[in-house]
Amino acid sequence: MKKIAIDAMGGDHAPQALVEGANQALEKFSDIELILYGDEEQIKPLLKARERVSIVHTKEKIQSDDEPTKAIRKKKEASMVLAAKAVKNGEADAVLSAGNTGALLAAGFFIIGRIKQIDRPGLMSTLPTVDGRGFDMLDLGANAENTAHHLHQYAILGSFYAKHVRGIERPRIGLLNNGTESSKGDPLRKETYELLTNDSAINFVGNVEARDLMSGVADVVVTDGFTGNAVLKSIEGTAMSIMGQLKKSILAGGLKAKIGALLLKDSLKDLKQSLDYSDAGGAVLFGLKAPVVKTHGSSDAKAVFSTIAQIRTMLESDVVGKSVVEFSKEVEEK
Amino acid sequence: MKKIAIDAMGGDHAPQALVEGANQALEKFSDIELILYGDEEQIKPLLKARERVSIVHTKEKIQSDDEPTKAIRKKKEASMVLAAKAVKNGEADAVLSAGNTGALLAAGFFIIGRIKQIDRPGLMSTLPTVDGRGFDMLDLGANAENTAHHLHQYAILGSFYAKHVRGIERPRIGLLNNGTESSKGDPLRKETYELLTNDSAINFVGNVEARDLMSGVADVVVTDGFTGNAVLKSIEGTAMSIMGQLKKSILAGGLKAKIGALLLKDSLKDLKQSLDYSDAGGAVLFGLKAPVVKTHGSSDAKAVFSTIAQIRTMLESDVVGKSVVEFSKEVEEK
Numbered sequence: 001m002k003k004i005a006i007d008a009m010g011g012d013h014a015p016q017a018l019v020e021g022a023n024q025a026l027e028k029f030s031d032i033e034l035i036l037y038g039d040e041e042q043i044k045p046l047l048k049a050r051e052r053v054s055i056v057h058t059k060e061k062i063q064s065d066d067e068p069t070k071a072i073r074k075k076k077e078a079s080m081v082l083a084a085k086a087v088k089n090g091e092a093d094a095v096l097s098a099g100n101t102g103a104l105l106a107a108g109f110f111i112i113g114r115i116k117q118i119d120r121p122g123l124m125s126t127l128p129t130v131d132g133r134g135f136d137m138l139d140l141g142a143n144a145e146n147t148a149h150h151l152h153q154y155a156i157l158g159s160f161y162a163k164h165v166r167g168i169e170r171p172r173i174g175l176l177n178n179g180t181e182s183s184k185g186d187p188l189r190k191e192t193y194e195l196l197t198n199d200s201a202i203n204f205v206g207n208v209e210a211r212d213l214m215s216g217v218a219d220v221v222v223t224d225g226f227t228g229n230a231v232l233k234s235i236e237g238t239a240m241s242i243m244g245q246l247k248k249s250i251l252a253g254g255l256k257a258k259i260g261a262l263l264l265k266d267s268l269k270d271l272k273q274s275l276d277y278s279d280a281g282g283a284v285l286f287g288l289k290a291p292v293v294k295t296h297g298s299s300d301a302k303a304v305f306s307t308i309a310q311i312r313t314m315l316e317s318d319v320v321g322k323s324v325v326e327f328s329k330e331v332e333e334k
Numbered sequence: 335m336k337k338i339a340i341d342a343m344g345g346d347h348a349p350q351a352l353v354e355g356a357n358q359a360l361e362k363f364s365d366i367e368l369i370l371y372g373d374e375e376q377i378k379p380l381l382k383a384r385e386r387v388s389i390v391h392t393k394e395k396i397q398s399d400d401e402p403t404k405a406i407r408k409k410k411e412a413s414m415v416l417a418a419k420a421v422k423n424g425e426a427d428a429v430l431s432a433g434n435t436g437a438l439l440a441a442g443f444f445i446i447g448r449i450k451q452i453d454r455p456g457l458m459s460t461l462p463t464v465d466g467r468g469f470d471m472l473d474l475g476a477n478a479e480n481t482a483h484h485l486h487q488y489a490i491l492g493s494f495y496a497k498h499v500r501g502i503e504r505p506r507i508g509l510l511n512n513g514t515e516s517s518k519g520d521p522l523r524k525e526t527y528e529l530l531t532n533d534s535a536i537n538f539v540g541n542v543e544a545r546d547l548m549s550g551v552a553d554v555v556v557t558d559g560f561t562g563n564a565v566l567k568s569i570e571g572t573a574m575s576i577m578g579q580l581k582k583s584i585l586a587g588g589l590k591a592k593i594g595a596l597l598l599k600d601s602l603k604d605l606k607q608s609l610d611y612s613d614a615g616g617a618v619l620f621g622l623k624a625p626v627v628k629t630h631g632s633s634d635a636k637a638v639f640s641t642i643a644q645i646r647t648m649l650e651s652d653v654v655g656k657s658v659v660e661f662s663k664e665v666e667e668k
Contacts, residue, residue: 130575130578130579130582141512144512144518144519144520144523145520145521176564178475178478178559178560178563178564184478185478185560186478186479186560187479189478189560209567210563210564210565210566210567210568210571211567211568211570211571211574212571213568213571214571214572214575215571215575223564225512226512226519226520226523226561227560227561227564229512229544230510230512230544230557230561230564230565230568231544231564231565231568232544233543233544233545234544234545234547234564234565234568234569234572235568235571235572236545237543237544237545237546237547237548237549237569238548238568238569238572238573238576239572239576240545241464241548241549242572242573242576242577242605242609243576244464245464245605245608245609246601246602246605248464249601249602249604249605249608250598250601252601252604253598253600253601253604256597256600257597257598257600257601259594259597260593260594260595260596260597260598260599260601261594261598261601262594263590263591263593263594263597264584264587264591264594264595264598265594266587266590266591267580267583267584267586267587267591267594267595268580268583270583270586270587271576271579271580271583274579274583275576275579
């Protein structure tokens with residue numbers, strides 16, 4: 001039985017979206033057990049499932065604007081903190097939250113802890129590509145600064161995830177750079193390029209440019225947390241702006257445009273779906289002793305369900321355990 | 335009379351797009367003179383204008399895949415090199431090219447030269463916002479590495495451009511960062527934040543996130559060349575992928591979708607236009623002794639015309655001359 005601790009009070013639609021997602025997951029998967037942390041009074045009426053689920057009551061919660069590290073230290077009874085502690089104490093195998101990202105990162109670092117040989121856990125998400133396969137990118141901003149050694153570790157972790165969780169036999173690893181030629185980039189990129197080229201255990205396909213990410217140029221893209229954060233937010237911001245502009249110009253286009261939009265409804269829905277990557281689950285803080293997964297603050301029940309399914313696959317494939325073994329080997333070899 | 339040297343042989347549609355753009359500009363503006371560098375045999379038949387225009391014949395040109403610095407040094411008679419030399423020798427006031435970006439940067443640095451007090455010229459473009467005002471961002475990749483001091487200089491240059499060329503009285507300057515709080519970012523961002531806060535001559539509005547760029551959160555956004563390049567390419571790649579997906583899902587949607595798209599034609603055209611920022615001209619390599627402007631390789635006559643208009647405004651407002659004065663003052667004060 002895989003035990004997942006859920007912070008039921010984090011996110012814009014908490015606890016409804018979390019509890020409804022939990023209901024769906026419990027119905028679909030018979031090999032999971034969920035522990036919901038939060039206000040029992042609010043959670044209980046929404047909870048359909050009666051088996052393999054429990055509520056740990058707490059009134060305290062971390063707000064989206066709380067200062068992360070401080071919140072984790074001071075709000076000792078917050079739903080997110082209790083969920084992380086359950087993993088630390090062996091009462092659960094993984095934690096899921098839709099709450100304050102910074103606080104979840106802090107809870108992951110300070111309560112659950114990193115895998116010994118991994119210096120700086122990285123935040124990783126599966127992002128959309130036009131062919132529907134998607135790509136994994138890390139670090140998306142767990143760190144403001146990274147070394148080439150960190151990026152090398154991200155390549156190994158990302159490769160592990162793409163193989164064991166996404167089922168890609170020999171994942172293509174790309175290094176995000178300002179050109180595709182091997183000589184490109186700042187010292188960090190040049191040093192990372194060397195490390196990745198010399199690691200025969202990964203399938204390094206060279207430098208990739210941000211322009212080609214959505215075309216599926218690689219299965220895993222590694223970068224430092226500052227750049228990863230900027231690229232992720234650029235993709236999100238551009239997609240949102242374009243969809244908003246499209247809506248605006250349809251509304252401004254009068255009756256003709258509105259009928260057109262009606263006839264195009266299915267196509268526009270397809271488009272929206274191809275940009276929506278919540279099916280792939282949430283963002284994994286990778287490099288910790290257990291899966292810590294952040295689903296978007298605006299997640300609905302479906303996105304929560306997808307993230308539980310993702311965590312289940314991570315536990316089933318034991319991708320974290322295998323990473324621990326892999327990184328221990330590396331140390332022994334040195 | 336403002337004299338502009340045009341590399342007529344660079345870009346995907348050379349020399350047609352360049353010469354046709356020149357025709358349009360000469361008809362519209364009576365205070366400009368254009369010198370076209372390239373193959374006279376190809377240029378002459380396309381050239382309608384007879385006054386205020388001349389051709390400097392050369393067969394040599396820089397290819398899009400030429401190694402930039404080497405090309406500039408070896409191809410001494412290339413159209414781009416001759417255009418840059420004309421500016422250096424005082425025969426022209428500015429240079430325009432649609433060719434190899436790296437080579438144009440190299441020609442700018444090595445032939446025209448930087449303003450004495452500016453350490454690292456930056457590449458700047460006006461990018462689209464949903465309100466149609468646009469924002470200027472630099473450095474978009476002239477440099478792989480930048481210091482806080484460079485970013486401070488970009489803030490001053492960008493502010494000058496937004497004021498004198500785009501007519502924004504008190505341009506809002508934003509620092510691209512991984513969060514809006516003043517404490518955010520790596521050491522480079524933190525140091526830059528201090529420098530910008532303490533410079534009362536610019537209207538610094540604080541940190542901005544990549545997600546909000548297209549919402550018009552600032553008039554000028556400064557960042558290092560590596561991040562700027564990644565963000566620009568993310569925006570371009572995302573926009574292209576979405577428009578491509580939209581087209582694909584319309585085509586796959588059968589007759590109903592096609593009729594819908596037909597009725598929506600004007601709205602879709604509006605959308606495309608709001609994403610198209612070629613009206614704002616090309617990318618300026620800012621910090622050189624004269625305007626050096628790169629228009630997109632795929633530019634058509636209209637985009638070339640817009641870029642000539644942009645250079646005309648840069649010369650009219652003497653934004654480069656004013657920058658020289660401003661940066662000389664800074665040195666005197668120290």
